[in-house]
Amino acid sequence: MSRQDEFFKHITEGNKTKGDYITLGSAMLDGETIKDAFVKVPLKTMNRHGLIAGATGTGKTKTLQVLSENLSDKGIPVLLMDIKGDLSGLAQPSPGHEKIDERHEKIGLPFEAKGFPVEIMSLSEQEGVRLRATVSEFGPVLLSRILDLSETQSGVVAVIFKYCDDNKLPLLDLKDFKKILQYATQEGKQEFQEAYGRISTASTGAILRKVIEIEQQGGELFFGEKSFDIEDLLRTTRDGRGYVNIIRLTDIQDKPKLFSTFMLSLLAEIYETLPEQGDSGKPELIMFIDEAHLIFNEASKALLNQIESIVKLIRSKGVGLYFVTQNPTDVPEGVLSQLGLKVQHALRAFTAKDRKAIKLTAQNYPDTDYYDTAEVLTSLGTGEALVSALDEKGRPTPLAATMMRAPMSRMDVLTETELNTLLDDSKLVMKYNETIDRESAYEMLNKKIKKAEELKIKEDEREAKEKERKKASRSSSSKSSTRMNPIVKVLTSATFIRSVFGILKKVMK
Template identity: 60%
Template sequence: MLQDKFTKEIKEGYNFEGSSVVLGGAILNGSPVKDLQVNIPLKTINRHGLISGATGTGKTKSLQLFVEQLSLSGVPSVVMDIKGDLSGLAQPGSTNKHVVFRNDAIGLDFNPQGFPVELMTLLGSEGVKMRATISEFGPVLLSKMLDLNETQSGILAVLFKYSDDNLLPLLNIEDLKEFLKYSINEGKENIKKEYGQLSSNSINTILRKLIALEQQGGDKFFGEPSFDVNDFIYTDKDQKGRISVLRLMDMQDKPKLFSTFMLCLLTELYATLPEVGDSNKPKLVFFIDEAHLMFKNASGALLDQIEVIIKLIRSKGVGIYFITQNPSDIPEDVLGQLGLKIQHALRAFTAKDRKQIKQLSENFPVSPYYNISETITELGLGESLITCLDEDGKPTPLVHTLMRPPLSRMDILDSSEIKDCIDNSLIYNKYNQDIDSESAAELLKEKIKLAQNQSKKDDRLAAEMKKAGQKRKVNSTKKEESFFDEMSKNTMVRQVGRTIFRELTRGLLGVLGVKK
């Protein structure tokens, strides 16, 4: 009787008019309910979501099968691969007794296959290089990235304006470093005339923070050619959506660069893509693995910006999914924006853990079939609690789910397979070239060189003029001395001189009233 009621409720709750993707099968009282599938509507996937659970509970496999199902539905996706275990999406999977059991319980056939995968990299590992220019980042986003205060942010905005007005392209970190040095040395007076006095101390602070970012690998990220986010949106000849795997294995110790990079991508997507309103399926879905890195050490301003983008970007047909160990890794304001929740097992080793799990259970719809706080700790490998939004935007009933197995390889590619994947890339040659455009660094160095040469010329001219003046003075003195010497030798001159002197003396004495 209970199972009949449960089956009816799940069938009604997960019965959608439009297209949907199957994630698994329902479980009641610890056993799968035959052919009772748990699917989610494509229409609400742009309402964002969360995949969470302790290490080793199956989060990555849930992510993998979700991405596969989207690809089969013609929806491209972008996957952050922090641990390096998602490249296997490019190759067909294999079967075993566990795969057979799951598919039989869920009522699915197993058709192993590989998917169109584009391997990408941020800091130089194998794959398509993703870069952006400093100018494209702009002063606002760069200020958030460097965690500048209001005064420093204002100065950076002024310098960006000056660079635009004076045609000084800021492409990479070296450009900005040279520009900052120029602004407190050779270019100080020029900038002061146009925009007022800028604090040298503040500029030096910005420079120090920029160097710290450079040491995190920012010098490899900033530059040309910059990535066009429209290249994420692609379906192949079989109408499978491309899966862009961003290989970020070297980003775990660079949280600020990671979070700002993600924000830059999302901001660029929001600025580039047109509004789509309510569509039948998303245009693109972003999966951010190890999502706590995105929020770790992020400034308040950066977190505010992330929250704003998440609220707005779904109108562009983009869904964002966070994958992390504990939902508490995600700020509450962001967590409140997430429509789909796939919760794998959490472990209650301490009183604090049990308290957290109890609070977490309150975020799920109330269910008469599960004690949520207990079920979360008892979930087996590859099992989860799922709730999503239906096509009207209402939460679906909570359901304990046996996740379906991925169709692609549940392992990584070897070096030869990675090479084949890169060789077959449609965009590798577009981005894996180094473009050395004339930019601010070169232009400023030329300006500084010209200024230094002019200064040297001015110094030489001043020295020559000084030398010439001294020579003229010496010559004039010598001429005067030789003139008087010559005149003193002339008898008539001496006589005239004595006569003039005598008459002057008389006149002076007469004025004073002295008798002669």
């Protein structure tokens, strides 16, 4: 048996699966594509998370596109974090190209061009389904992590939430939270101190500054109503295809606080909402985080800890997290060690640091007799990748340099007309894009303060009137008393005075 035949058997035996799967492409040996040596990823293990890595221009985004398309066709909803803004083309079929036909001929797969059900979403003022959450839904612990608060400050936030719960004050947006912070150390200082103990103005001031920092990055657009329902990420079409939900994030690359806030909220909400799935045949939802290095480079310690915890726990809910980045070293080791599928596109060795990173990356893959992994990593062409997945029993599949299949959808963005048509047809845009500002803590506290001020004015007026009445009463009483005394009346009469003066004159004579 030739080396090529041995390799073909090695790949096909290692990629056998009884359940449903996604075919990524065909394996390569010595730079040549081995037709029909298909590299497969079982759906059963796709909730074990994954990594798509590689230098700029090596095909990471197209791999993400291929995975999203095939998951959608299998009835699995997808959530894409579109940092670069180049994924909306999933909604339209590929125009085709002779190079695509040549690629698929080498792989041994027929090419089919088609579009997919897409929902465009947004955190900001960009067009799309507006994603929001209320402050109350975050809760004191998660909100404190987002704001990166000290233990003392976190305690203050917990007291604030308790006060709002006790007094039925809804915390919906940031102005609600800012108002209650101010109230706790000003108008409501005595009330808070009697019920919950003294709250320091230094603590509330520090918290307020952290809130303003998020607010300046667009947080006021995210916090509020109508809250997004996680169930709307799990929709499928009538013909059973999963929706590809694309969150447009092109305008928040320089807003790490806002992105951290969103990520923590989304991951926590998904984990709290979805039921335990157990060992099912396919995942409930797959999330792709494009340009993940932007998250990890700018993320707070709270976000990193939360992502690591979620990666370990959320797979039991049937949710897979896939990080797309330039180099595996961009991903923290605690997260990287949890990833089952690894699709590694070419890396470039321009510096000593690059060469060291490549050696470290090669060590993350299974040993193989067919490749020098470190060498292959620098020689892969565009649309080629080293792939290592997990089989149905959780064991690594054979490492394979793979000629990746081409996306079935357009490898470009939607035109403005196409985007507007997509948004006009969206049921979720109609559901979530109405801004609601119902009465909440801000309005209720303002009413309470206004009522207290009005009562104070009335009380001051009443006291002033009472003082005037008492003063007038004393004056009136004095005059009345003088008029009614008969002795005083006689002694002050003109007749009595003349009589006295007459007597005095006679005596003096």
